Amino acid sequence: MITRTPPLLEVNALKKHYPLASGLFGGKKGAVYALDGVSFTLEKGETLSVVGESGCGKSTLGKTILRLVDPTDGEVFLDGERIDNLPASGLRQMRRRVQVVFQDPFSSLNPRQRVRDIIAEPITNFGLASGSELDDRVAALMDKVRLPRDAMMRFPHEFSGGQRQRIGIARALAPGSDLIICDEAVSALDVSVKAQIVNLLSDLQDELGLALLFISHDLAIVEHLTHRVAVMYLGKIVEIADRRTLFGTPHHPYTRALLSAVPVPDPTIKRQRVILKGDVPSPINPPSGCRFHTRCPFVMDRCRVEEPMLRSVPDGAAGQLSACHLDGVPSLG
Numbered sequence: 001m002i003t004r005t006p007p008l009l010e011v012n013a014l015k016k017h018y019p020l021a022s023g024l025f026g027g028k029k030g031a032v033y034a035l036d037g038v039s040f041t042l043e044k045g046e047t048l049s050v051v052g053e054s055g056c057g058k059s060t061l062g063k064t065i066l067r068l069v070d071p072t073d074g075e076v077f078l079d080g081e082r083i084d085n086l087p088a089s090g091l092r093q094m095r096r097r098v099q100v101v102f103q104d105p106f107s108s109l110n111p112r113q114r115v116r117d118i119i120a121e122p123i124t125n126f127g128l129a130s131g132s133e134l135d136d137r138v139a140a141l142m143d144k145v146r147l148p149r150d151a152m153m154r155f156p157h158e159f160s161g162g163q164r165q166r167i168g169i170a171r172a173l174a175p176g177s178d179l180i181i182c183d184e185a186v187s188a189l190d191v192s193v194k195a196q197i198v199n200l201l202s203d204l205q206d207e208l209g210l211a212l213l214f215i216s217h218d219l220a221i222v223e224h225l226t227h228r229v230a231v232m233y234l235g236k237i238v239e240i241a242d243r244r245t246l247f248g249t250p251h252h253p254y255t256r257a258l259l260s261a262v263p264v265p266d267p268t269i270k271r272q273r274v275i276l277k278g279d280v281p282s283p284i285n286p287p288s289g290c291r292f293h294t295r296c297p298f299v300m301d302r303c304r305v306e307e308p309m310l311r312s313v314p315d316g317a318a319g320q321l322s323a324c325h326l327d328g329v330p331s332l333g
């Protein structure tokens, strides 16, 4: 019998529906279909970026994996073990291995704690070290995120946004995590600082064999960091592929529209700009059939009634999956 090593993270048909407040007479008023059947795997040491416009369910995906919110349905496995239904005692162990870095480091760092204590807290909480060993570990983490050691005794407000994000990353690494979920972790930073933090994450990943689930509304920033990309639209993954394929030969019309807004470094190459008509529909009442049909330049009758499943792209790259009824990709011209 061949035993397969399970992926580090496996997400299977994960859903999170936020119920709407019930009506005057207690009648149900429906739900926000924030996450509506998302599946993917993430290997040890791999980066998967999750991209899509604001409100498509990226943060809900991260929070549901972390069990900051309970899933409505579906399964999540860490190293082959279910973690979506863990009791409180098991959650603690899971959180030692899966950490998060949010967009706004200021609000996620305790302003009254010194940097040393912020970084030491998870180590102490999980009983991983104390005394001089704890000091050594904190010092090593400061080095890893390239913060000067003398910064240890200072408070978060004394740092710039980029440095605060380094503190957040050190804290996320502190318990010896295997997976870090970065939710818009660089989105609020200036362009040059963004690049520095992306480089830091990339180096740490190489050095420590970390896996990253890198959530971003900005497709451009993930190009230099990621191994694979998943594109989300209204609570679902519409396309998933390795980086080269997704940026080079995307299949789904929504991916192509998002990409058309990404600047190309080489000025001699022009990407055809696709302007999507209309706004993103509400996740309370998502469109029938293909959820993208209200904005798709290639919409056909079938798209309004039949939901396309995520499937291998005909003649596509290995592992390229797209949820679209089109076989080929028609020209935009």
Ligand SMILES: Nc1ncnc2c1ncn2[C@@H]1O[C@H](COP(=O)(O)OP(=O)(O)O)[C@@H](O)[C@H]1O
Residues within 6 Å of the ligand: 018, 032, 033, 034, 052, 053, 054, 055, 056, 057, 058, 059, 060, 061, 283
């Ligand atoms: N606690 C909540 N209660 C109700 N709706 C929510 C809640 N959190 C998020 N939503 C809704 O779920 C959808 C997805 O939100 P979110 O996951 O934050 O998207 P993203 O991170 O991609 O911007 C949005 O329509 C948002 O308004």
Ligand code: SF4
Residues within 6 Å of the ligand: 252, 253, 254, 290, 291, 292, 293, 294, 296, 297, 298, 299, 300, 303, 308, 323, 324, 325, 326
């Ligand atoms: S299934 Fe139809 S509407 Fe949806 S993306 Fe494909 S062509 Fe467009």
Ligand SMILES: [Mg+2]
Residues within 6 Å of the ligand: 058, 059, 060, 184
């Ligand atoms: Mg978000």
